[in-house]
Amino acid sequence: MPDRLNLAQRAADLQRMAGETFDIVVIGAGSTGTGSALDAASRGLSVALVEARDFASGTSSRSSRLIHGGLRYLEQGELCLVREALRERSLLLNVIAPHLVRPVPFLYPLTRRLWERVYVGAGMLAYDTLGGSRGLHRHRHMTRRQALRIAPGLDPDALIGAIQYCDAKVDDARHTMTVARTAARYGAAVASNAPVVGFLREAGRITGVRVLDLQSREEIEVRSRQVINAAGVWTDDVQQLVGERGKLRVRASKGIHLVVPRDRVQLDTGLILRTEKSVLFVIPWGRHWIIGTTDHDWELDKAHPAASFTDIDYVLDQVNSVLASPLAHEDVEGVYAGLRPLLADESEGTGKLSREHSVSSPAPGLVSVAGGKYTTYRVMGRDAVDAAVRGLDQKVPPS
Numbered sequence: 001m002p003d004r005l006n007l008a009q010r011a012a013d014l015q016r017m018a019g020e021t022f023d024i025v026v027i028g029a030g031s032t033g034t035g036s037a038l039d040a041a042s043r044g045l046s047v048a049l050v051e052a053r054d055f056a057s058g059t060s061s062r063s064s065r066l067i068h069g070g071l072r073y074l075e076q077g078e079l080c081l082v083r084e085a086l087r088e089r090s091l092l093l094n095v096i097a098p099h100l101v102r103p104v105p106f107l108y109p110l111t112r113r114l115w116e117r118v119y120v121g122a123g124m125l126a127y128d129t130l131g132g133s134r135g136l137h138r139h140r141h142m143t144r145r146q147a148l149r150i151a152p153g154l155d156p157d158a159l160i161g162a163i164q165y166c167d168a169k170v171d172d173a174r175h176t177m178t179v180a181r182t183a184a185r186y187g188a189a190v191a192s193n194a195p196v197v198g199f200l201r202e203a204g205r206i207t208g209v210r211v212l213d214l215q216s217r218e219e220i221e222v223r224s225r226q227v228i229n230a231a232g233v234w235t236d237d238v239q240q241l242v243g244e245r246g247k248l249r250v251r252a253s254k255g256i257h258l259v260v261p262r263d264r265v266q267l268d269t270g271l272i273l274r275t276e277k278s279v280l281f282v283i284p285w286g287r288h289w290i291i292g293t294t295d296h297d298w299e300l301d302k303a304h305p306a307a308s309f310t311d312i313d314y315v316l317d318q319v320n321s322v323l324a325s326p327l328a329h330e331d332v333e334g335v336y337a338g339l340r341p342l343l344a345d346e347s348e349g350t351g352k353l354s355r356e357h358s359v360s361s362p363a364p365g366l367v368s369v370a371g372g373k374y375t376t377y378r379v380m381g382r383d384a385v386d387a388a389v390r391g392l393d394q395k396v397p398p399s
């Protein structure tokens with residue numbers, strides 16, 4: 001089994017893909033596709049994983065990098081989603097990837113008297129209780145003085161007290177790459193720069209995919225008994241190659257982050273700020289802060305989402321509302337934008353769309369998995385593979 005993913009391994013795996021019939025082909029090597037490939041390979045299935053560009057080059061390298069349940073989803077009443085994500089957080093922190101996933105504290109500045117402390121405190125108590133305490137500190141209430149001691153960069157007039165709670169963070173691209181490599185170690189054939197450009201069909205059934213090798217410009221036919229479409233915001237485009245309308249509609253919602261030098265904001269903790277429609281995070285990241293995010297529909301090129309000046313000004317305005325020394329455009333060393341693959345609902349704004357995932361089988365031999373969050377990639381992979389296994393007609397061990 002290969003130890004690394006490189007040109008020699010890629011060439012060998014493409015050769016394998018041209019000759020073998022796999023149990024499952026997975027389209028897309030973001031967190032969902034690599035999670036599906038690893039789940040299937042570790043259950044003893046033969047797997048091919050193909051990625052149009054580079055590993056994690058889509059949304060899975062452009063997130064807020066939090067492994068979290070999401071306090072905001074708790075407030076929206078998405079209890080099952082939060083519980084599931086917090087279970088995954090605990091698994092990732094303590095069992096699956098303690099070398100990649102790290103605790104991160106967040107301070108929530110309070111601005112209103114008693115009711116806000118009671119309301120937010122109750123939410124954090126529920127969050128801690130649902131998440132279990134292993135590996136993370138429980139939330140704690142603070143006076144303004146205590147809060148300013150760990151967050152001297154805050155404007156003293158911007159808070160009357162605070163509550164601090166703990167979540168987790170991960171280098172998303174590195175983690176996805178690690179999952180792809182682990183899938184390869186379990187025997188998956190893996191190739192990047194290998195977009196799916198068509199489907200193979202026999203008697204109305206999907207029996208594989210046509211893959212374009214972007215290095216040689218040759219097309220190969222990869223045969224399989226099941227195909228999993230894990231193409232994130234490209235789910236509908238891949239579905240269109242089948243020639244039939246799928247059951248899942250995915251809407252792309254853009255979120256941006258600013259990258260600011262650590263010494264520009266004096267904090268010994270991350271921050272979470274309530275905004276009009278959502279929340280804003282200030283996340284410690286090495287010698288920088290990552291500050292975001294936003295939530296707007298994106299209709300342009302999905303491979304190149306970009307931040308507008310309006311997006312940047314919005315994030316600066318939000319964070320400056322609590323800082324003693326406001327950030328300016330010159331303080332911003334980097335900006336990145338990503339697209340959330342949200343399950344579509346024509347009637348809602350993207351901020352209100354659920355972060356739950358869905359699995360469907362739009363054609364015999366094809367399974368689509370979309371929506372969800374980075375944090376729940378393992379559950380998404382498991383559910384997609386479970387659906388594919390139902391079409392395999394053989395006994396496969398559980399995930």
Ligand SMILES: Cc1cc2nc3c(=O)[nH]c(=O)nc-3n(C[C@H](O)[C@H](O)[C@H](O)COP(=O)(O)OP(=O)(O)OC[C@H]3O[C@@H](n4cnc5c(N)ncnc54)[C@H](O)[C@@H]3O)c2cc1C
Pocket residue numbers: 027028029030031032033050051052053054055056057058059060061062063064065066067068194195196197230231232233234238253254255256293294337338339340341370371372373374375376
């Ligand atoms: C701004 C922002 C912040 C976020 N923050 C968080 C967070 O803090 N925590 C959290 O849990 N979640 C977060 N998310 C959500 C999370 O990042 C996504 O849900 C997750 O990364 C989606 O992964 P994916 O594998 O489904 O999609 P992607 O990572 O986009 O992967 C899909 C892959 O399919 C490939 N592909 C497309 N077409 C083809 C084809 N024809 N052939 C082969 N391959 C193809 C693409 O190149 C791509 O690599 C955030 C999202 C955004 C946008």
